[in-house]
Amino acid sequence: MPFQINYKRSVLKDLKKIDKVSGERIIREIEFKISVNPEIGEGFTGQFKGLYKLRIGDWRVIYSIHHESILVLRIGHRHSVYK
Numbered sequence: 115m116p117f118q119i120n121y122k123r124s125v126l127k128d129l130k131k132i133d134k135v136s137g138e139r140i141i142r143e144i145e146f147k148i149s150v151n152p153e154i155g156e157g158f159t160g161q162f163k164g165l166y167k168l169r170i171g172d173w174r175v176i177y178s179i180h181h182e183s184i185l186v187l188r189i190g191h192r193h194s195v196y197k
Contacts, residue, residue: 116149
């Protein structure tokens with residue numbers, strides 16, 4: 115059973131900054147990869163333990179897993195998403 119995907123309000127602002135083709139690709143990857151297997155992304159360590167990142171080309175999706183849902187926290191370019 116796929117996990118429910120929830121987006122933080124700031125993620126919608128992040129998506130508006132991304133070109134349309136890349137944005138559609140990122141949403142597709144989230145809906146079809148993360149929702150089926152949320153641990154597909156690489157887990158963080160240290161103070162960000164419990165968060166995951168998924169690489170989609172030059173873009174990164176930062177998310178957390180909560181029981182049967184996933185909360186997407188941030189989407190950004192690899193150079194600036196971690197700041």
